[in-house]
Amino acid sequence: MVTVTRASTRTLQRHHPLLQDAPPGRTSPLKVERSRLLTQKRTLKVGLTSSRTEEVISEPSKFGHKFRSENVDICYPPVFQSGGIYDLRPSAQSNDDPLYYDAMAVIICALGARYLSYCSNIARTFLIDADSSQEKAYKTLLEAHQAAINALRPNVKLSAAYEAALAVFNKKAPELVPYLTRNAGTGIGIEFRESALALSPKNERTVKPGMVFNVALGLQKLANPGGKDAKTKEYSLLLSDTVVVREKDAEVATASCTKEFSDIAYSFKDDDEEDEEAAAEDKKRPTRAAPPADAPPAKAFLRSDTGEVTKEAKRKEKQAELAKQKNDETYRRLAAQASGQTVGTTAVRSTGDIQAYRRVDDIPTGKELMIEIDERNEAVLLPIYGLMVPFHISTIKSVSNQIQQDGAHAYIRINFNVPGTGFAAAYAPAQKYPDAIFLREVSFRSNDVRHSAHVVQLLKTTKRMMAQRETEKADRATLVTQEKLMLAKGRPITLPDLSIRPSFPGRGKKLPGALEGHANGFRYVAGNFKSGERLDIMYRNIKHAFFQPAQNNLITLLHFHLHHPIMVGNKKTKDVQLYTEVREGVESLDGGRRSMYDPDEIEEEQRERERRNKVNTDFQQFVRRIQELWEKDFRNLDLEFDIPFRELGFPGVSYKSTGFIMPTVNCLVELIEMPFLVITLNEVEIVNLERVGLNVRNFDMVIVFKDFKKDPAHIDAIPTSSLDTIKDWLNSMNIKYYENRLNLNWKEILRTITSDPEHFIKEGGWEFLNMDASDESASSDESSGYAPTDEEEEDSDSSEEDSEDESVVDSDEEGSDDEDSDEEEEEGLTWDELEAQAKKADRERDPSDDSDDERQRRKVKARPADGGRGPPPKRVRR
Secondary structure, three states, X not given: OHHHHHHXXXXXHHHOHHHOOOOOOOOOHHHHHHHHHXXXXXXXXXXXXXXXXXXXXXXXXXXXXXOOHHHEEEEEEEEEEOOOOOOOOOOOOOOOOEOOOOOOEEEEEEEEEEEOOEEEEEEEEEEEOOOHHHHHHHHHHHHHHHHHHHOOOOOOEOHHHHHHHHHHHHHHOHHHHHHEOOOOEEEOOOOOOEHHHOOOOOOXXXXXXXXXXXXXXXXXXXXXXXXXXXXXXXXXXXXXEEEEEOOOOEEEOOOOOXXXXXXXXXXXXXXXXXXXXXXXXXXXXXXXOOOOOOOOOOOOOOHHHHOHHHHHHHHHHHHHHHHHHHHHHXXXXXXXXXXXXXXXXXXXXXXXXXXXXXXXXXXXXXXXXXXXXXXXXXXXXXXXXXXXXXXXXXXXXXXXXXXXXXXXXXXXXXXXXXXXXXXXXXXXXXXHOOOOOOOOEEEEXXXXXXXXXXXHHHHHHHHHHHHHHHHHHHHHHOOOOOOOOOOOOOOOEEEEEEEEEOOOOHHHHOOOEEEEXXXXXXXXEEOOOOOOEEEEEEHHXXXXXXXEOOOOOOEEEEEEEEEEEEEEOOEEEEEEEEEEEOOOXXXXXXXXXXXXXXXXXXXXXXXXXXXXXXXXXHHHHHHHHHHHHHHHHOHHHOOOEEOOOHHHXXXXXXXXXXXXXXEOOOEEEEOOOOOOXXXXXXXXXXXXXXXXXXXXXXXXXXXXXXXXXXXXXXXXXXXXXXXXXXXXXXXXXXXXXEEOOOOOOHHHHHHHHHHOHHHHHHOOHHHHHOOOOOHHHHHHOOOOOOOOOHHHHHHHHHHXXXXXXXXXXXXXXXXXXXXXXXXXXXXXXXXHHHHHHHHHHHHHOOOOOOOHHHHHHHHHHHOOOOOOOOOXXXXXXX
């Protein structure tokens, strides 16, 4: 409700000329409108103004706002009053008289809007060339209105609001007390007017946190002795705001629409005098000679007149403020974490105490010496020197089956985990038995190709199942204990015919289910209620909830992003999605092509449209009922279903495939393709737009989180046409963004920042990302934006060699080859040195692979023949 109130206020500010503020150096829209109407001898009808404002509320998407039209409605027709006829009651209506805005005129505007059935209200009074008495009356009303708002605190009587306003009038302007309204407003919610919560002097009820009030205070039928005609002899004043009571004080939800006297008072006298003076000056100036006939026509306007420069300047000004604020926040957070900084570790299975069999007698004895797999004890028995030697499955690294070319026999090769291969020093058995000798690999020859393939397949299956079980066990060990689900006393709120992602294993994968809303959480049941799969989601564990109706996609969905992960079957996840397909994702091709006017085709489209509307309506009703439950019993959790803003969405690659990424009120999401993308905006530090300005068709977005231990999120291949939309959205969300021409190494950047925060701030903080600041620094800092020391470069190289998952293409071998070739070019190896290298390579090879004659032939070939080319000249290293 607070959101729609602010949106309604912004809508009124943006689309009604009376509420627009003039940019620096430009004329107020009200003054421009007045001059245009007077010049053309036209008037502005009050009824037309009211209907235009109602259109803005009913169709917010047409004016660039983020609300869906079906969720927004008006509480009452917008009210505009002027010309001495005023009615301060909520039931007042606009007449069809022209809007009066001559000297000492008073214009009252009131607007009420609904969002998801919740009401909000705002009213403002505008003064035209006000005299001293009107100015005094308005300023006193403004102070009294603020006093009434400040009096709305928890455990205070409702009458205190009116008494606070009355005290201001008794002190500042007692002569205005008889003209004061009878109360200071009423409660507001699903009903526009809650009479039981009226802010009257006799109401003894107490204020409680979470209450919402329409604080409306006015002065009725004030006399104006200085009025020139009947339309200015009498006037009224009205101020109204939607106020939410918090735990300690009250919050004005409509505060974005100003009500200070300097902002609502307009003067046309000064403008008329300035126009006369400017006209006199123009007469004194010499006239400019007319251009020649063949001269090109002059431009009729500048680019700044279109608002592009002003818009970009405002955006840069706000980004400059955010840059300083973000640098200060980053330094304070890093300084606070410096003392208690810890390095996260990943829990892995310790293989130091694994046992396949407790005693030798437990080892099964086979009649034949052949490879056997004991699935029960997760062990493999290998025949070695006539004995069956057991090995636990966890000690095996890999297994392969190589069938020879003749197809008559195969080799089974088993590689074991040993120190120095992958596990390195962290291998638990190596730490427990440092002096032990480890078996690296064994190979067996089999004459039965089918049997060897069966053994290898069974061994791989057993190893995979053990790994899945251990992973699930480790995931469950890290889960946070959830509260138990309390079933609803009556019939729960139910949404049927749903599928779930990630899906349940086994038969539950394809079974449809139903989502039930209970007292403290959801329960999803797939299949039979008694024997089907179940999943409980507690309300307190929900971090974000999303409702995305089917629009340009095949599903309508509810998505829950959780604080703590839960297990869905055997999968650990923080994202759970329930969805329904509104139409089939396949098309039958056996019927051939049909005409667009084919009755069957039209009927099929109509059925799909009706099904989509029905599914969206069912989801929307479920969301509304759950939202009412949350507002009633879980107000402190601030839970609300967010609906993505498709108008602000853009295509991009967040994982492997292209998806349509859309912002919500609190997040940036992509909920169609798996894995899902959910980024909480409050956790974002900065956003870096990379590959911008290279005349390419797309660019990349890197989202850096406040937790520098968390890897930045990457969204790649965003069309350049979406750049301005993204920058406007980031600016509106108070998120600092930078633009770069290069892709940066963020792992190295974050490591450098956390290692020395003071140096980071001293060097300008995040401003090293500013592309406009210095083009030279951008070209010299291609890899990380910093100049790392030699030690940092060595650490970076070693970390890149150890990691195999950072790049799809393994470039270690290419880098080493380049280094060797550079070294040869610098120094120039002699034939003797090349021969020494060949000998070293021969010693490292398996001696069984080559014979002595072959090695001798290679040795002869390495030497130059008589009269042949001599060794290359040595180069002096510079």
